[in-house]
Structure formats: structure tokens, C-alpha cells
Amino acid sequence: MHRFRRIFRSASRLQLASASGVEFYSPSYCRILLLRREKSSDPSKVSNLFTPLLIKAEPEESDMGVGKELTGNISKSELIKVLNKFYTRPEVKQMCTENGLDSYLQHQAYISFRRYCLECESLPVDIHIVVSDILKGATHITDMFPYFLKHARQIFPHLDCMDDLKRISDLTSPPSWYPSARAIKRKIIFHAGPTNSGKTYRALERFLTAKSGVYCGPLKLLAAEVYKKANERGTPCDLVTGEERKYSLGEGNPSPHVSCTVEMTAVNTPYEVAVIDEIQLLRDPGRGWAWTRAFLGVMAEELHVCGEAAAIDLISALALTCNEDVEVHTYKRLTDLKVEDEAVGNFENVQAGDCIVCFSKNDIYSVSRTLETNGREAAVIYGGLPPGTKLAQAQKFNDPESSCKLLIATDAIGMGLNLSIKRVVFYSLIKPIMNDKGEKELDVISVSQALQIAGRAGRFNTHYDKGSVTTFKAEDLPILKNLLSQSPEEITKAGLHPTAEQIELYAYHLPNSTLSNLVVSPILVIY
Numbered sequence: 001m002h003r004f005r006r007i008f009r010s011a012s013r014l015q016l017a018s019a020s021g022v023e024f025y026s027p028s029y030c031r032i033l034l035l036r037r038e039k040s041s042d043p044s045k046v047s048n049l050f051t052p053l054l055i056k057a058e059p060e061e062s063d064m065g066v067g068k069e070l071t072g073n074i075s076k077s078e079l080i081k082v083l084n085k086f087y088t089r090p091e092v093k094q095m096c097t098e099n100g101l102d103s104y105l106q107h108q109a110y111i112s113f114r115r116y117c118l119e120c121e122s123l124p125v126d127i128h129i130v131v132s133d134i135l136k137g138a139t140h141i142t143d144m145f146p147y148f149l150k151h152a153r154q155i156f157p158h159l160d161c162m163d164d165l166k167r168i169s170d171l172t173s174p175p176s177w178y179p180s181a182r183a184i185k186r187k188i189i190f191h192a193g194p195t196n197s198g199k200t201y202r203a204l205e206r207f208l209t210a211k212s213g214v215y216c217g218p219l220k221l222l223a224a225e226v227y228k229k230a231n232e233r234g235t236p237c238d239l240v241t242g243e244e245r246k247y248s249l250g251e252g253n254p255s256p257h258v259s260c261t262v263e264m265t266a267v268n269t270p271y272e273v274a275v276i277d278e279i280q281l282l283r284d285p286g287r288g289w290a291w292t293r294a295f296l297g298v299m300a301e302e303l304h305v306c307g308e309a310a311a312i313d314l315i316s317a318l319a320l321t322c323n324e325d326v327e328v329h330t331y332k333r334l335t336d337l338k339v340e341d342e343a344v345g346n347f348e349n350v351q352a353g354d355c356i357v358c359f360s361k362n363d364i365y366s367v368s369r370t371l372e373t374n375g376r377e378a379a380v381i382y383g384g385l386p387p388g389t390k391l392a393q394a395q396k397f398n399d400p401e402s403s404c405k406l407l408i409a410t411d412a413i414g415m416g417l418n419l420s421i422k423r424v425v426f427y428s429l430i431k432p433i434m435n436d437k438g439e440k441e442l443d444v445i446s447v448s449q450a451l452q453i454a455g456r457a458g459r460f461n462t463h464y465d466k467g468s469v470t471t472f473k474a475e476d477l478p479i480l481k482n483l484l485s486q487s488p489e490e491i492t493k494a495g496l497h498p499t500a501e502q503i504e505l506y507a508y509h510l511p512n513s514t515l516s517n518l519v520v521s522p523i524l525v526i527y
């Protein structure tokens with residue numbers, strides 16, 4: 001199981017498909033390819049990642065000396081001469097290419113074959129006879145090719161099942177990976193609007209009144225919130241995250257409703273209603289595949305997706321690949337949000353109801369230390385905290401009776417959490433991001449991130465019916481204003497991940513492959 005998990009994780013590096021004009025990507029996969037490309041402009045060099053299996057020179061006992069008895073002794077020097085001559089023949093190279101061996105694999109196979117022949121105490125009969133015939137001029141040197149190819153296939157097992165691997169590697173039609181979802185005609189409703197516009201509320205109302213449903217959220221905390229809300233409303237609902245499963249109706253007795261993190265979405269369970277929250281995250285380089293999978297695979301009569309309007313076109317195109325239509329409902333923000341004309345400047349100007357947003361743990365620590373030194377109590381929320389701790393921190397900050405009036409948080413608060421924030425203060429606008437090469441670099445936050453985080457201020461149904469936003473440093477304010485004056489960038493790509501079954505098939509076809517060979521096989525096949 002552990003081995004399989006490792007295979008699966010690495011397999012997230014697979015590419016990609018382009019189905020009916022929808023572009024998919026898996027950047028961590030691309031990272032490998034780009035790394036390879038940096039070393040060489042030839043994409044076929046991906047095969048350099050294959051390491052040959054070691055074949056011991058141990059012929060069958062019944063073979064021992066038979067070749068020599070039949071055709072006479074062959075000296076090592078004669079054998080080397082034949083092998084070298086064989087390998088330099090252009091026809092041999094041609095035949096290698098035709099059989100899936102590029103120049104790297106040819107060379108590796110030749111080194112291994114040569115070692116095998118020279119280390120053999122007694123050559124296998126068939127090889128002995130063909131070498132002997134070549135030496136006598138009775139046959140052509142290229143007649144050794146079948147023996148060489150047999151050896152190459154032993155050390156590179158993927159060569160034996162290229163056709164099957166090609167079939168499995170066909171990632172060009174992701175909708176067909178989910179036959180159960182394709183067997184039903186789903187009604188798809190896209191709730192589009194900015195943050196705090198009531199989109200999720202509307203979708204959840206439908207979820208709560210359905211006979212069965214699944215809520216797929218971006219964070220454990222949000223899944224936990226929906227689980228709590230549903231159960232409080234008398235709709236028994238289970239909670240499923242990567243870490244835990246909570247049953248509402250008693251251990252082992254699943255409820256008709258499930259609230260889960262999007263990665264945990266069941267694609268073989270029928271539901272009346274499914275809600276996929278923050279659908280724009282399907283473009284996310286690391287986790288986007290989970291939204292794509294949930295969208296294509298969830299078996300729901302009614303599928304509600306909530307998110308930025310920037311995802312409408314892509315979702316409609318994806319739906320089209322499933323022969324489904326999308327009904328779009330648009331929403332407006334429920335409360336006012338004002339961009340302030342002054343930056344905060346220093347910690348004395350921090351006010352009750354402020355949420356200081358940082359993009360690094362160092363900033364979180366330094367801001368909380370400074371506030372503490374100034375005798376100001378602050379709750380802290382960042383991605384790495386356990387969900388229970390995050391919830392406790394959110395409750396402490398939301399509680400009007402609490403002495404804690406400040407919040408320090410990363411963009412973990414950017415998604416759906418109900419926090420009583422009066423003003424969002426961006427401590428910085430620089431965030432580490434993953435570039436196209438899969439490397440981490442620092443960049444200004446995107447328009448979508450700025451809007452999403454700023455939108456947390458003045459959340460409907462909290463103590464503040466209006467919100468405001470500003471920066472800590474004066475020099476950041478014009479940049480923030482510019483970001484907030486724009487609409488989120490149109491989403492044009494969705495993340496994609498092969499299914500567990502596809503990776504299992506790879507493991508099945510290549511039982512003797514090393515893990516690294518198994519992982520890179522699909523990449524080679526795609527090329």
C-alpha cells in the first residue's frame with residue numbers, strides 16, 4: 001500500500017490532455033519534463049530516467065556447453081568483435097528505433113547485452129550458434145538482432161507493453177473516466193459572484209433540503225462548518241477529510257449527506273445534490289485536479305458549483321465535453337467594501353476588528369510578537385494549524401465578549417470562513433508561488449487572491465455590516481488599489497490527475513519495473 005501511495009503521488013506528475021478545446025495541466029508533471037528539457041532540448045531524453053534491470057549471466061544448466069559442442073569454441077576476442085560490429089551497423093540502429101529504443105536505451109541495452117555475453121560462462125545455445133554462423137560468414141550480422149531485442153526487453157520491461165501503456169496513457173478524454181457520472185444527465189448550476197455574495201448559502205440551502213447530498217469544500221475547516229451546520233439543522237451529515245471520518249448516525253452507519261474536502265469526493269456514490277465550492281480553484285497548480293475530478297465525476301442529479309465568474313467559460317466548456325449544459329446564476333456582494341486611502345503605517349494604528357494578512361510564517365511570527373509586546377491580544381490562523389485550533393482561534397476572534405480583537409492570518413482565511421473582520425490589512429502583497437518550471441518564487445498576489453482576501457472584511461451576518469481594506473505599508477497601497485480595481489483573470493486551464501486505476505494498470509503491466517521506471521513510463525509513452 002505504501003509503495004502504491006508513493007506511485008500514486010508521483011503519478012500526479014503525469015500530463016495532461018486537451019479535450020474539446022479544454023486545456024488541462026499538471027504542473028508538477030511538467031516540472032519533470034522541463035527539468036529534462038533544461039538538460040537537453042530533445043524531449044525524447046525523458047528515457048534517460050529509465051535505469052536498466054540487471055540480468056545475471058546465468059544460462060540454463062541444460063544449455064551449458066551445448067553451443068560449443070555444436071559449433072565449436074568462440075573466443076572472447078571474436079565475440080567482442082562481432083558484438084561491436086553488430087552495434088555499429090546503421091540497420092541495427094534503425095531496427096532499435098522501430099522497436100521503441102531511442103539512442104539512450106539502445107546504448108544501455110548494448111552495454112548490458114555485451115556484459116551479459118562476455119560474463120556468461122557458456123553462451124546460451126541460440127546466441128552461440130548465431131555468433132558462430134556470423135563468424136563463419138553463414139549468416140548476416142543483423143541476425144543477432146532478435147537476441148539483442150529479447151535482452152533489451154528484459155532490462156526495459158516497458159518496451160514489451162508499449163501498446164497497452166499507450167492506451168492507458170490516453171488522457172485526452174477525462175469525461176470518459178467517470179462512466180457512472182456519464183450515465184446520468186446532470187443539471188449543472190453555476191453560482192457565480194464575488195466573495196460574500198451568498199452563492200454558497202444558496203447552494204447549501206438546496207443541499208440541506210435534498211434527500212442526499214455531498215458538499216465538496218476547499219478546506220477541512222469549511223467541510224467541518226458545513227457538517228456542523230447540517231447536523232444542527234437536523235440533516236444528518238457525515239464529515240470526510242483526508243484525516244478523519246465522522247459519522248452522524250453512529251459509527252459505520254453512513255448518512256445520506258456528506259461534507260468533505262474536495263479531494264475526498266466520492267465519484268461512485270449517487271446523490272441528489274452535490275455542491276462544489278470555490279470552483280475557480282480548478283486552476284490551482286497543486287490541487288486543481290481535485291476540482292476537475294469532482295466536477296467531472298460526481299454522480300449527482302443536480303450539481304451546484306460556486307465560485308468566481310472567471311471560471312464560467314471553462315466550466316461550460318468542460319460541461320460540454322460531458323454533453324451537459326450549465327445554468328448560470330450571478331450574485332452581487334451583500335455588503336459594502338471600501339478601499340481606504342491611508343495605509344496603517346505602524347502597529348499603534350491597528351484597530352479592533354482588524355485582520356492582518358501575511359504570506360509567510362516569518363511575517364506571522366514577527367507581527368504577533370510585536371502586537372504581544374505592545375500588549376495587544378491576537379488570534380492566529382494559518383494553513384498548517386490543525387482544524388480544531390483554527391476553529392478555536394476563529395471563535396476567539398469572532399466572540400464579541402472576548403478580549404481578543406485582532407486576527408493575524410495567512411490567505412487560509414481567503415476561502416469561505418465566517419470571520420467577523422471589520423478591516424483587512426495586507427501586511428505584504430508578496431507571496432511565494434510555484435512558477436511554470438515548478439520552482440518556488442516570490443510574486444505579487446493575483447487579482448483573484450487580492451479580491452478573495454479583501455472580501456473577507458464586512459462579511460454578511462457578522463458584527464460588521466461594512467468592510468474596509470488597506471495595506472500596512474504605504475508603498476503597497478497603490479498596488480492593492482490597482483489589483484482590486486480589476487476583475488479576476490479568465491481561467492483557461494484545469495488541473496488533471498490520472499485515476500488510481502490508471503496507475504494500478506501501469507503497475508500491473510510493469511510488475512518488474514523499479515518504482516522510478518514505473519513512474520516515468522507514462523511520460524515516455526505520451527511523448
Ligand SMILES: Nc1ncnc2c1ncn2[C@@H]1O[C@H](COP(=O)(O)OP(=O)(O)OP(=O)(O)O)[C@@H](O)[C@H]1O
Binds near residue numbers: 201460
Ligand atoms: N439569504 C441569506 N440569509 C442569511 N444569511 C445569508 C444569506 N446569504 C448569505 N448569507 C450569509 O452570508 C455569509 C456569506 O455568504 P456565502 O458564504 O454564501 O458567500 P459566498 O458568496 O459563497 O462567498 P465566500 O466564497 O466568501 O463564502 C455567510 O455567513 C452566509 O451564511
